[in-house]
Amino acid sequence: MAEPKRIEKARQLLKEYYAGQRMESPNGGFLILLGIRPQEGGTAVGVFECSASSLRYEIVIPKATRTERKKVRDALQQGRDPDCPRHGSEFRLVRAEKNLVCSHCGVAYARV
Numbered sequence: 126m127a128e129p130k131r132i133e134k135a136r137q138l139l140k141e142y143y144a145g146q147r148m149e150s151p152n153g154g155f156l157i158l159l160g161i162r163p164q165e166g167g168t169a170v171g172v173f174e175c176s177a178s179s180l181r182y183e184i185v186i187p188k189a190t191r192t193e194r195k196k197v198r199d200a201l202q203q204g205r206d207p208d209c210p211r212h213g214s215e216f217r218l219v220r221a222e223k224n225l226v227c228s229h230c231g232v233a234y235a236r237v
C-alpha cells in the first residue's frame with residue numbers, strides 16, 4: 126500500500142472534520158476517515174481515503190493550544206468530565222496512559 130500523501134494547509138478540512146462535516150478530497154469525491162494515529166508530543170495524524178480515487182491522504186492534527194489545555198484543566202478542577210475542546214460536548218475525553226485524549230482527534234489535552 127502506498128504511503129498516504131500529506132495534505133498541507135488543511136485548516137479548512139480540519140474545521141470540517143471537527144464539525145463532523147463531509148470533507149472534500151483534493152481530487153474529487155470526499156475523504157473517508159481510516160484512522161487516527163496519536164503522535165509523540167501531543168499531535169496526531171488522521172489518515173483518510175478518497176472516495177473517488179481510493180488514494181490515501183494524511184492530515185496533521187495540531188496539538189492542543191494553551192487555551193484548549195486551560196479549558197480542560199478548568200473542567201477537571203471543577204470536578205467535571207472534560208469534553209474535547211474541538212469536537213464539543215458530545216465527545217468526552219478518555220484516559221490514555223498518562224493523558225486525557227479525544228479519541229476522534231487523537232490530541233492529548235491534559236495529563237492525569
Ligand SMILES: [Zn+2]
Nearest residue numbers: 209212227230
Ligand atoms: Zn476531538
